[in-house]
Amino acid sequence: MTTKDKGPSPSRRQFLTGAAAVGAGAMAAGASRAAGPDPLITEVQEWASGMGAGVDATPYGLPIEFEGDVVRRNVEWLTADTISSINFTPIHALDGTITPQGCAFERHHSGAISLRKEDYRLMINGLVDQELVFTYADLERFPRENRVYFCECAANSGMEWAGAQLNGAQFTHGMIHNMEYSGVPLRTLLNEAGVKPEGKWVYVEGADASSNGRSIPLEKALDDVLVAFKANGEALRMEHGYPVRLVVPGWEGNMWVKWLRRIEVTDAAVESREETSKYTDTLADGTSRKWTWEMDAKSVITSPSPQAPITHGPGPLVITGLAWSGRGAITGVDVSVDGGKNWQKARLAAPGQDKALTRFYLDTVWTGEEMFLQSRARDETGYVQPTKNQLREVRGLNSIYHNNGIQTWWVNADGEAENVEIS
Amino acid sequence: MSKFPNQLALVSLVGVSAIALAVGMSERAAHKAAEAAHEAALHAEATAKSAVPHEPAAAEVADAAPAEEAPAEEVAEAPAPDAPAEPVAVAVVDGATDKLDGQGDTDAMTGEDTAAAQGKFGLGRAALPEEVAAWNLDIMPDGTGLPDGEGDVWTGEEVFADNCAVCHGDFAEGVDNWPKLAGGMDTLDREDPLKTVGSYWPYLSTAFDYVRRSMPFGAAQTMSDDDVYAMVAYILYSNDLVDDDFVLSKETFLEVEMPNADGFIVDDRAETELGLFSAEPCMENCKESVEITMRAAVLDVTPEDAGVPAGTAEAEPVQVAAAAEPAATPEAEAAPAAEEVAAAPAAAADTPDPELVAAGEKVFKKCQACHQVGEGAVNKVGPTLNGIVGRAAGAGEGFKYSKVMAGAGADGLVWTDETLTEYLTNPKAYLKGNRMSFAGLKKAEDTAAVIAYLKAHP
Numbered sequence: 001m002t003t004k005d006k007g008p009s010p011s012r013r014q015f016l017t018g019a020a021a022v023g024a025g026a027m028a029a030g031a032s033r034a035a036g037p038d039p040l041i042t043e044v045q046e047w048a049s050g051m052g053a054g055v056d057a058t059p060y061g062l063p064i065e066f067e068g069d070v071v072r073r074n075v076e077w078l079t080a081d082t083i084s085s086i087n088f089t090p091i092h093a094l095d096g097t098i099t100p101q102g103c104a105f106e107r108h109h110s111g112a113i114s115l116r117k118e119d120y121r122l123m124i125n126g127l128v129d130q131e132l133v134f135t136y137a138d139l140e141r142f143p144r145e146n147r148v149y150f151c152e153c154a155a156n157s158g159m160e161w162a163g164a165q166l167n168g169a170q171f172t173h174g175m176i177h178n179m180e181y182s183g184v185p186l187r188t189l190l191n192e193a194g195v196k197p198e199g200k201w202v203y204v205e206g207a208d209a210s211s212n213g214r215s216i217p218l219e220k221a222l223d224d225v226l227v228a229f230k231a232n233g234e235a236l237r238m239e240h241g242y243p244v245r246l247v248v249p250g251w252e253g254n255m256w257v258k259w260l261r262r263i264e265v266t267d268a269a270v271e272s273r274e275e276t277s278k279y280t281d282t283l284a285d286g287t288s289r290k291w292t293w294e295m296d297a298k299s300v301i302t303s304p305s306p307q308a309p310i311t312h313g314p315g316p317l318v319i320t321g322l323a324w325s326g327r328g329a330i331t332g333v334d335v336s337v338d339g340g341k342n343w344q345k346a347r348l349a350a351p352g353q354d355k356a357l358t359r360f361y362l363d364t365v366w367t368g369e370e371m372f373l374q375s376r377a378r379d380e381t382g383y384v385q386p387t388k389n390q391l392r393e394v395r396g397l398n399s400i401y402h403n404n405g406i407q408t409w410w411v412n413a414d415g416e417a418e419n420v421e422i423s
Numbered sequence: 424m425s426k427f428p429n430q431l432a433l434v435s436l437v438g439v440s441a442i443a444l445a446v447g448m449s450e451r452a453a454h455k456a457a458e459a460a461h462e463a464a465l466h467a468e469a470t471a472k473s474a475v476p477h478e479p480a481a482a483e484v485a486d487a488a489p490a491e492e493a494p495a496e497e498v499a500e501a502p503a504p505d506a507p508a509e510p511v512a513v514a515v516v517d518g519a520t521d522k523l524d525g526q527g528d529t530d531a532m533t534g535e536d537t538a539a540a541q542g543k544f545g546l547g548r549a550a551l552p553e554e555v556a557a558w559n560l561d562i563m564p565d566g567t568g569l570p571d572g573e574g575d576v577w578t579g580e581e582v583f584a585d586n587c588a589v590c591h592g593d594f595a596e597g598v599d600n601w602p603k604l605a606g607g608m609d610t611l612d613r614e615d616p617l618k619t620v621g622s623y624w625p626y627l628s629t630a631f632d633y634v635r636r637s638m639p640f641g642a643a644q645t646m647s648d649d650d651v652y653a654m655v656a657y658i659l660y661s662n663d664l665v666d667d668d669f670v671l672s673k674e675t676f677l678e679v680e681m682p683n684a685d686g687f688i689v690d691d692r693a694e695t696e697l698g699l700f701s702a703e704p705c706m707e708n709c710k711e712s713v714e715i716t717m718r719a720a721v722l723d724v725t726p727e728d729a730g731v732p733a734g735t736a737e738a739e740p741v742q743v744a745a746a747a748e749p750a751a752t753p754e755a756e757a758a759p760a761a762e763e764v765a766a767a768p769a770a771a772a773d774t775p776d777p778e779l780v781a782a783g784e785k786v787f788k789k790c791q792a793c794h795q796v797g798e799g800a801v802n803k804v805g806p807t808l809n810g811i812v813g814r815a816a817g818a819g820e821g822f823k824y825s826k827v828m829a830g831a832g833a834d835g836l837v838w839t840d841e842t843l844t845e846y847l848t849n850p851k852a853y854l855k856g857n858r859m860s861f862a863g864l865k866k867a868e869d870t871a872a873v874i875a876y877l878k879a880h881p
Binding site: 069070071073074075076077079080081083084090092093109110111123124125126130131132133134135138141142163164165166167168170171191192194203205209210211213261262264266268270271272273276277280282284285286287288289290291292293294296306307309334338339340341342343344372376378381382383384385386390394397398410418419420421422423 | 543544546547548549550554555558559560561562563564590599600601611612614615616618620623624625626628629632633636637640641643644686687688689690691692695696697699700701702704705706707708709710712713714715716717718719720722724725726728729730731788791792803804
């Protein structure tokens with residue numbers, strides 16, 4: 001991948017530039033001087049003397065108490081009720097690319113249901129040679145695959161269409177998670193039932209009371225869609241559709257039907273509630289786009305950000321964030337610290353993967369001056385993440401969904417960051 | 424990075440023998456192929472012995488999708504198992520890389536797959552007609568799938584008042600943040616368009632389908648088809664789309680014109696955006712100046728507990744954070760403390776059986792769509808239920824009760840084990856005209872449990 005800054009020379013140059021601005025004195029020593037001995041080092045600490053917790057203290061481990069604020073959060077005024085609502089992944093506090101299930105955002109239309117594997121049934125009906133019913137145990141006997149994919153709600157950043165609104169990467173970009181799924185390709189199950197030639201679509205439906213259902217073109221269904229039952233190596237969480245959910249790589253999260261109970265092969269789209277009255281994008285002239293399934297390439301700086309301010313003062317600074325595209329792999333991310341006047345190529349932690357999150361870093365030196373941080377993703381199709389204003393010129397302000405515009409964080413001299421829009 | 428493993432397992436569709444062709448195939452891939460062969464063998468056995476409902480394969484596969492014939496031909500052409508098989512594998516990989524081209528993809532995809540591509544596994548069982556009928560409820564835009572039955576506007580108004588008005592308003596105008604179902608005509612091109620069944624929904628089938636399968640919220644699939652027809656007729660009437668003598672049925676369904684039926688276009692980003700947003704981006708001196716045009720902090724709508732570390736940008740952040748801790752925690756600590764205090768009197772007064780309380784907590788899930796209990800509970804669609812046992816009916820603070828509920832309280836109705844049991848068993852019959860749209864708890868033990876749970880929240 002393009003990691004021009006990887007070598008030592010550019011970063012050293014930046015380092016020195018930064019140092020000059022701050023005052024070369026501090027930098028010359030290489031490290032600052034302590035006023036006195038640190039008692040954490042000179043005194044024997046309780047944990048270095050006594051005993052810690054035994055095995056089995058927590059048969060299923062949770063994050064240590066000090067990480068108690070790395071949690072999903074809800075924005076109460078968004079919806080009428082938490083039963084039919086959404087919360088946000090704390091992306092500002094995570095690193096790497098895999099989202100732990102316990103803090104991966106949730107979106108329910110009628111609450112998260114608890115459905116036992118024993119009570120689980122999956123039906124394939126409609127334009128097939130043989131309508132079938134599978135149990136959970138049946139699904140486990142088909143050859144399965146392991147794939148990492150991001151799942152992004154179409155409404156991620158939707159509150160920002162009319163301007164900067166929520167102050168935190170968690171709230172502006174947290175309707176996303178990225179997990180390794182284990183499951184059976186949908187095409188395997190469709191092949192088992194035998195799709196008739198007139199079958200052009202599949203309608204997929206969940207078992208909860210919302211009966212969320214979406215129509216997916218057969219071509220996609222036969223491509224990379226998975227019927228998944230494990231995520232990050234363990235069973236799906238209740239809130240993510242235990243025991244079985246659909247994984248529709250690169251396409252909006254609403255199609256990733258949870259508690260998947262039925263797959264109907266049809267000759268046309270059903271035009272269900274979630275693909276007509278919702279998840280359609282209204283343009284300035286009042287017409288609305290439907291079937292806007294693919295998630296456009298997008299990125300966000302997760303730190304520094306409003307919930308992850310710079311607390312260490314001037315000097316070396318790691319700027320990091322996430323990039324993704326529903327059309328394939330991320331090939332590059334550019335970062336600007338001056339609001340888009342100049343851009344530098346960020347370092348990708350690993351080569352971009354198909355329809356999965358990519359972590360990027362810009363290892364830099366902060367002068368202590370205000371910054372306007374932006375990131376800009378590019379995917380393998382050549383698509384470059386647009387500015388919010390570029391999007392608005394095409395779509396107007398009422399689209400709600402699919403806002404992939406470039407995000408700006410204004411970092412002040414104290415290191416605090418704020419969600420702003422700039423000229 | 425290709426997501427197509429460089430491997431190919433070809434399983435004979437007729438017999439149980441399998442050939443694994445490996446082109447640069449890893450051990451694992453070979454193992455996978457062997458497994459696939461094993462599966463196919465098992466399957467063939469199963470088909471021979473038992474009445475597996477669907478035929479194992481070749482004919483059907485060929486029938487279903489002509490594209491899938493290719494792999495079968497490849498089987499026929501394939502040389503001996505240990506001979507090089509490059510032509511076959513290359514063909515498959517080629518096809519796979521070009522997967523956006525339509526039908527050919529399917530071919531490539533299945534060709535790349537393991538045994539499932541050509542053979543079936545014989546897993547699952549045939550769906551029975553009753554089972555399909557029970558779940559296959561979706562309605563197509565042309566009305567395919569509509570059940571028998573009918574309903575008129577006036578019946579619909581009653582059904583709506585009983586089941587929907589608490590959230591959607593008496594005139595479908597929406598209460599609080601709940602969806603408005605009527606109005607909003609000609610607002611779609613304005614700021615903040617109002618999207619309702621009348622102003623936005625392109626198909627009537629969607630409204631019927633959704634109401635029938637998912638409403639009322641918290642009691643989905645409890646209404647008769649006639650009531651659904653009536654309710655949808657009322658929603659249409661609220662939107663001025665039908666007259667007050669309209670009767671909705673399978674027959675009249677297609678007479679209704681939805682105002683925004685032509686208001687949708689299929690995703691056109693490929694034409695309108697992809698080219699525009701694929702230009703080589705500017706890297707240096709891209710603009711003259713940068714001015715702030717809008718700030719989130721000014722709007723101030725971000726949740727307060729957003730996890731921003733205390734002592735941001737201070738010289739010694741660690742110590743500051745530590746010092747700030749006592750100041751920051753009272754709220755957090757107050758909560759458990761308050762709970763303990765609250766639990767104490769309950770224990771003294773009428774100790775509910777902890778197991779029954781736990782069972783009641785589960786039953787209470789049925790109530791959660793509208794009611795909250797416990798610390799921080801607030802009135803929602805229904806009143807908060809803290810302290811409901813022993814309290815007069817219709818006396819919850821700050822909640823607007825129906826006339827009958829408030830009246831019953833004024834007349835001396837107090838919620839006790841007995842009165843609550845009766846009410847929860849059949850809310851509509853117990854107090855005619857009250858607003859709680861809940862069908863009632865069928866099992867006596869559920870009622871007892873939920874009352875115990877409520878007692879635990881005095």
